Amino acid sequence: MRRRSALAAPLAVALPAMAQTSPLRLRVGFAVGYAPFSEVGSDGQLKGFEIDLAQALCNRLAMQCVPVMLDFDGLIPALQSRKIDAIMASMSITPERQRVIAFSAPYYFSPVRLVMRSGTGLDGSPASLKGKRIGVERGTIHERFLAEQFKDSQVMRYATQDQAFLDLKSGRLDATLVDAVIAQFGFLNQSDGRGFGFAGPDFGRDERYYGKGIGVGLRKTEAQTLGRRIDEALATLRGSGALKTLNDRYFSFDLVTPKP
Known part of the structure; x- marks a missing residue:
């Protein structure tokens, strides 16, 4: 159900709301x-x-x-x-x-948070996640942020965020870094997200990485x-x-x- 390759063709399904007569x-x-x-x-x-x-x-x-x-x-x-x-x-x-x-x-404007299993006692700081496995979607700013700010953690890269959520649920990851809204709607509000929650601060406030x-x-x-x-x-x-x-x-x- 996730995204297709970078050379994917234009979406095959039509959008009823999309204009069909404009020449541009x-x-x-x-x-x-x-x-x-x-x-x-x-x-x-x-x-x-x-x-x-x-x-x-x-x-x-x-x-x-x-x-x-x-x-x-x-x-x-x-x-x-x-x-x-x-x-x-x-x-x-x-x-x-x-x-x-x-x-x-x-x-x-989007907050950025770590998602982890509840009750681990980890506070989401780089020190608490030393040696831990953190999942991230390849090509995102989150990937660079983790590489530079969580240097003592194992950064696991995925083609899609859904794959990271699956590994988090199965225990192959200790945390994943993601836009908070995506995490809330795509994981925490779903049955797979039971027992998980946000940890640490809103990293999206760091304009060195996340801009404006x-x-x-x-x-x-x-x-x-x-x-x-x-x-x-x-x-x-x-x-x-x-x-x-x-x-x-x-x-x-x-x-x-x-x-x-």
Whole structure:
């Protein structure tokens, strides 16, 4: 049920809400499988916060959204090779990534937490996890954070976060580092997540790694053209309250108001 390879073809299923008549297309890369941001429903249709936001942006831009499902670590290469035009996959705006691609203004802000079995007595600090196995999805900022801040732990890399959750449940991992919202909806709220919980602080506040929020990834050559139009559309959605309404459709807490 997780994401396909970096060379995956555009999504085969149609999105009923997606415009079908606009002559201008926006190929949007999604890392599908993270409820409630982007996932394939039981009816085979894409759904989620980022799916709906992409459609709202396309409506403002008068463009046809064309969704493309990719592995997370294949998104930037696909953007650079012009297989897609934009990335909407909970990608943090960081200096490291900004050297390679451009970003829109942030459209949401996500906490980052460790998930561990409850009752272990471990506090989630690097010292408490010395020699322990921590799972992480390859190609994410979490991977770099663990490599540099949890040097005495064993960092186990996975193609998808679901694989890390499976190994956490089976006991092959001691912890996994992940966006808190993804962990809450994709694991802790499910039967497999019983007996597990968050540990440690919100590492997402460390701007050295996690930057200033989640933005739409774009080619640098289009930052002043498509990027500017997307920023204007986001500003309109935020100013009208439509972005907050979309937030409230999926979350009981506010992810879209900028950090103080």
